[in-house]
Amino acid sequence: MKKMTFHKVPTMSVSRHRILSDGDGVVSLVALYGCTLHCRYCINDECHDESSISQWFTPQELFDKLMSDDLYFRATGGGVTFGGGEPLLYSDFISEFAKICKGRWKINVETSLNVPLESVQKVMTQIDHFFVDIKDMNPSIYNSYTGHSNEMVCSNLKLMIDNGLEGKITVRIPKIKEYNTKADIDSSVKKIKAQGLSYIDVFDYSINKQEVYSRTSSKHGKVVCEVLKRVRQLIADANAIPYETVQCNVVENCVGTCPKCEQELKYLSEKIWEKEKKSINVKL
């Protein structure tokens, strides 16, 4: 049978080692290019500018790239989160990626759900968790903020609920400066709860990247490094792999990983994959 070749999709970035921000466990955030909405305070406005495309991937190429963090994903219940832009513009790609993945990693999507029904139908049973940014449930606020109707958002939410996916949906409701009030948000929460959804995240939306960065501690990278180091040690211990981590004193400029950390991860990965090739049970 002829093997299907898959078109490449444009990405703006692949951000590794995301912790507690884009899904459970250690996560790589894949930002796909393009979005139909034009939100007034879009924090990734470059998604409308072709010059922001950094790399094109087929599903297999992306899978191969992310394999470097295979152990982190599996040991922490993490995986990949597709964001953007609007990732469901590429639901064929995500569906194909999920087939390659075969449940090895969790797959999450950060979406506005403002896409055709078919795009959601294609992937909804393959996705582990949806983070749905509904903006506001009031149609006129939504239209004023995004320049679009929220009809598709509502019908897609209903589709997912009708298919019993309530437990896989976190609804994000941002407090957007100059667009919605506390009363508007309360109303949105009420409407969402009435549909049977219970994972609701209400938050103050940061209207620019500088604001987001200023909230991030200068030691964030070192925290990530510390966590990953402990994950590696745990994997080694659980699988009786001789392992010694290198203690490093970099704090301020740590980005969460470095050549030494990568070397340790590679060593452990090869040991684990070797065991798996020999059908030896591993603990991850």
Added chain:
Amino acid sequence: MALIEDFSKFVKISILDSEPDLKSTDDSQNESEELWTMGMLPPDEEKRLLKDILIKSEELRGIPSYDEIKQLFNNDDEEDDLS
């Protein structure tokens, strides 16, 4: 089931039990507090919960030891029996 069942707790334990240079400044203290406030329990309650998790996961992780746990939570009430 992943090796680390509750990753958010694991992260917090890592922060609490991190190298001194990571915990020694106000900045790093804020970091811990930020993590605690991410939809989780109030610090006191969570500390108690973390302790339970540490004890339960001791066998699997091989660390920390009883002494390390005691050191980690050395401000806790004396009557708390960790053994």
